[in-house]
Amino acid sequence: MNKQKLPFWRTPSGWSAIGLIAAASYFLFVEHGEHVFPYLPYLILLLCPVMHIFMHGSHGKGHETHTNDEQTFKEQTEDNDQYRQGYIEGLEQARKERRKTESDNAR
Structure with a gap:
């Protein structure tokens, strides 16, 4: 039996995080939309490096076995x-x- 670790977003904590993000987004855009919409292009540009940082976290995990042949x-x-x-x-x-x-x- 092959047990694989579930991604964070499929765990109960992940579902809770999705719910909190959705609720915060709803109130941010509905209640404070006129304050947020002028800055939306800048927020999208800010999202690019943030996504780049977090999406590189899963590169190469579990696919290779590393040996300690590397020199200091x-x-x-x-x-x-x-x-x-x-x-x-x-x-x-x-x-x-x-x-x-x-x-x-x-x-």
């Missing part, structure tokens, strides 16, 4: 000497530029 950042940089050399050179260059701008600002 430290191991990756130790394995890649060129990366480490470039990183150090970039830090030194940034420090030199910062010192130069600080000395120019002090004048």
Whole structure:
């Protein structure tokens, strides 16, 4: 027997959430419609990033088994000497530029 976990919206808590959202939406649009409708285009645009954040939550769950073959950042940089050399050179260059701008600002 294959037991699958129900999505949130099909649980009793999900149905309650749907009911509360529906009731709040009804009163928002019926009682306060003239305050809400001018801002509706902005609310729809605001909904896009919110949906993007919440809809990415289910990507890849339960479809793959992950192995612990991934290296830590430290191991990756130790394995890649060129990366480490470039990183150090970039830090030194940034420090030199910062010192130069600080000395120019002090004048």
